[in-house]
Amino acid sequence: MNGNGWLRLQERLWGLAPWDARRISDEWFRAHFDYAADLVNQWVGGALDIRAARLLNFGCGDGITDLSLVLRHGATAIHGVDIRREYTKLPRIAREQLGMRRLPAALTFETIVPGARLAHRHAGVDGIMSWSTFEHVRRDQLLPILQDLYACLRPDGVFFLQIEPLFHSPYGSHLRRYDEVPWHHLLVPEEVLWNTIEAHQGTINAEEVDFGFADFGVDGYKRFVFKEYQQLNRLTADELVGLVRQAGFVVERQERRSVDMAPPPELLERYSDEVLRNNEIFLLLRKSD
Incomplete structure (x- = not known):
């Protein structure tokens, strides 16, 4: 029995390792453990039963959202992939922020190279999610990656995709940590x-x-x-929707959120008001065959 199989046996016998959300002190952790996980659950959980689904997280980062989906929303199988290895910090983070002695067996992670194809190893998954990742994908890799993720899904599987902030929005540079000047x-x-x-x-x-x-x-x-x-690809929401449709997905639901700010007049000479104020997009996509 491998390590993950042994952990699953332990969990069947004694349950998940105890955890306590009252210990949370880090605001980055809190935002991804609560807000991000709740939104993923609302969108994905409304389309399939995440308690029985096999899920793939494309661009899992540190894995905090995945951990929350298991602990707070009952997910039982999430495989996270990323080009960085931030998820290797998750055991320490979970111990510090939740008092957990071990991660749930429902979580597995993998480091991939940019543009790596996944369908030959992860075919038949029920759902895919991607949180603030696709703005970082090189433009020439966008369509091939979307086509590969389409191939990963089982027939009628779903894909939840979110981007925030979009490049042309006030803080679309992803540099607001250091610069509060909009646009x-x-x-x-x-x-x-x-x-x-x-x-x-x-x-x-x-x-x-x-x-x-x-x-x-x-x-x-x-x-x-x-x-x-x-290295941001500078995608607009309309471009993203066009690409997912080109990859074969059916757009079942979308939501675009915009800021209540007036763009500088000089920018309105180059971009539309809608593009400049559109800060976030949520898409629920379905495999059509």
């Missing part, structure tokens, strides 16, 4: 934007400080997130 990334040259980030002093909003911050240090993290900004 700044669309208004100034890149070197001016970097100078703003580099010069930032003081604290960062606790909800924006992920568990990778300590790996980089203050200056290293600035360089890391700025490189992430430079």
